Amino acid sequence: MLSLYNTMTREKEEFTPMNPPFAGVYVCGPTVYGHSHLGHGKSYVSFDVLLRYLRYLEYKVRYVQNITDVGHLTDDADAGEDKLQKQARLEKLEPMEVAEKYTASYFRDMDLLGNLRPDISPRASGHIPEQIELVKTLFEKGHAYEAGGNVYFDVSSFPGYGRLSGRTADDQRTGTRVRSADDKRNPRDFALWKSAGEDHILQWNSPWGWGYPGWHLECSAMAMRYLGETIDIHGGGLENVFPHHECEIAQSTAATGKEFVRYWMHNNMVTVDGRKMGKSLGNFTLLRDLYQRWEPMVVRLYILRSHYRSPLDFSDEGLAGAKSGLERLISFKSRLGSPEKGSASEAVLDLVSRTETDFRKAMDDDLNTPGALASLFEYVRAGNILLEGELSEADKHQMTVLLDTLATDVLGVQLASESSGGSSEELCRILGELRGYLRKNKLFQEADKLRDDLSNAGFSVRDLPGGASEVTADL
Ligand SMILES: [Zn+2]
Known part of the structure; x- marks a missing residue:
């Protein structure tokens, strides 16, 4: 029986999905404004192994991993510039060109690492209506307020805030940088919707004027859209526990009145000489x-x-x-x-x-x-x-x-028989076996077509006594 460590309960628990054999897994995906480093590799390999093992145990898994292409600000909270917009300025590209470029790079790096593609890779910018709907619901239920065109989640309206990370209200206050927007009622409150200035390229119309969603909002909206209001497993990096996942829980639970996630899983980081590998520290290896x-x-x-x-x-x-x-x-x-x-x-x-x-x-x-x-x-x-x-x-x-x-x-470890990769010897052996098989089964027409095609492509075919065939490359 599979047991998983649940960050919420701080215990290993037996895994039983809500509707077996189906299991819904949501993992926070990359913010696509740069190439992936080893820290990303560790995180997504870990969750890939979870996915593979669940499938080995014959669960029917839907694996959703988002692509953040709007709303993630440079301070990882409610201040600073949009990371994509900043990168777009540096590279003289449109923000959506930056998103395309680094989404492709992300998938290339993860494919090489042997990670299976998610079943759904929803983009934040492609789910603006869902995010606006969620903010409307939070308004109706008294969990959100508007200030200066921004909409904030009122943390005091949600007593469960801090349960996942174990942070008390005092910790949270000291943990929040003073730079936080001063139109908040309380420094712990977080942005659901930010009003955009004219220089902000990515913006949409909403009941609160032109703007863009807060970073935490997309994961709540997209996880619930594709996996339902309660999901089996939600994963991410340890650094996401606070504030990102704490905010996701607050938004989703306040909106639906239901438990949002049954098992929270967090992956630890890659360190370099004991310090976290990260983009901001400049000690990362791509x-x-x-x-x-x-x-x-x-x-x-x-x-x-x-x-x-x-x-x-x-x-x-x-x-x-x-x-x-x-x-x-x-x-x-x-x-x-x-x-x-x-x-x-x-x-x-x-x-x-x-x-x-x-x-x-x-x-x-x-x-x-x-x-x-x-x-x-x-x-x-x-x-x-x-x-x-x-x-x-x-x-x-x-x-x-x-x-x-x-x-x-x-485990997703591919074992090519030659480490040189794409070995032509291996290919010749397989083709030789194929011709032998065709001849043995009296499929002479097919066997001869294979021989002619191979010879046109620069291979020699020699039939050996006993029915086997040998293929060699004439290179
Ligand atoms: Zn997320």
């Missing part, structure tokens, strides 16, 4: 730069070697360790080859079931990926010993299936 030195799968394995709730201290030794781990997995996979299905021996069935049990035990314990990896490497060790003896094709097949399921399907 994923695209890291990929020049380390294969994306090495970076993924490196992230998975620590628990998502632990900080990950950035080091080249750590990455080198992950690289040798990845090589061990890859060489085990290529030792197993591409065997055929059949019934496996007792010894292999026993190893496979023991490994799967240990792996699941670790993953069930709040997604303990270091523990899951330990069971996988123990499997490789034991499997390599078995490979020294006599193993049937069926045995190897059984072992390959388990490796592919746990390492690739659940």
Whole structure:
């Protein structure tokens, strides 16, 4: 049974979705005004593993991850300039060009890291009507007030504010910078809608005049739009607990009168010499730069070697360790080859079931990926010993299936048999097998077409005695 640490209750709890087998997951996505760094990589790999594991457990998951393209201000609260508008000025682009450019960059970096795409990636700028509706409801229910064209959430009207972060009203006051807008009744109040000056490019008409939504509003509006008023799991980085998630809870719960989120999950940060890696601190390493030195799968394995709730201290030794781990997995996979299905021996069935049990035990314990990896490497060790003896094709097949399921399907670590990537030897082997298969099954027309096509494309095909075929590249 999967248990997850719930930031709200500060306990590990058994995960039971509201409407099994369906499970709704919302994760705060990127603000698209720059390339992703390793900190983003850690966060989205962690939630990707959650998604993959839930699917392995046969839940039907809808995974929503937003794209913030408006309203996120440079001070991460209610003051400063819109991050996208500022970047647009620096790059002499339209804000929406900035959004497109860095959304594409984000997905490219995450694809390389092996993260599955969300089922829905809603843009804040594409959900302005939903956000305006939510503000209207908050007005009607007495949780919002207008001041100088801005609309604020009245925190004193919502007693649950501070429960997620454990911050008392005093902490919150001292935590709020004095720069906060002075038309607020209370420094803890936060913006739902900001009035826009003429220089603000992204603005929309609303019952309160021209303006744009406060940053927290989009997640409430889009999570509820796609996952309902109560959602199963909401994730994000630890730095989102306060104020972002606290504000989301206040807005959603005040509007619907229902519990907003059943399980809150937060991912810890990447540190550099003990300090948080972040854009504002200038100590970040972009994923695209890291990929020049380390294969994306090495970076993924490196992230998975620590628990998502632990900080990950950035080091080249750590990455080198992950690289040798990845090589061990890859060489085990290529030792197993591409065997055929059949019934496996007792010894292999026993190893496979023991490994799967240990792996699941670790993953069930709040997604303990270091523990899951330990069971996988123990499997490789034991499997390599078995490979020294006599193993049937069926045995190897059984072992390959388990490796592919746990390492690739659940943990998302792709095990290409050559680390050089896109190996032509591997391709030739597959094509040779295909021609052999076609001939064996007397599909001579297809087999000959494949041979002719290959020869036109610069490959030689040689049929070997016994029905197999060998393909080589004439390069
Ligand atoms: Zn959010």
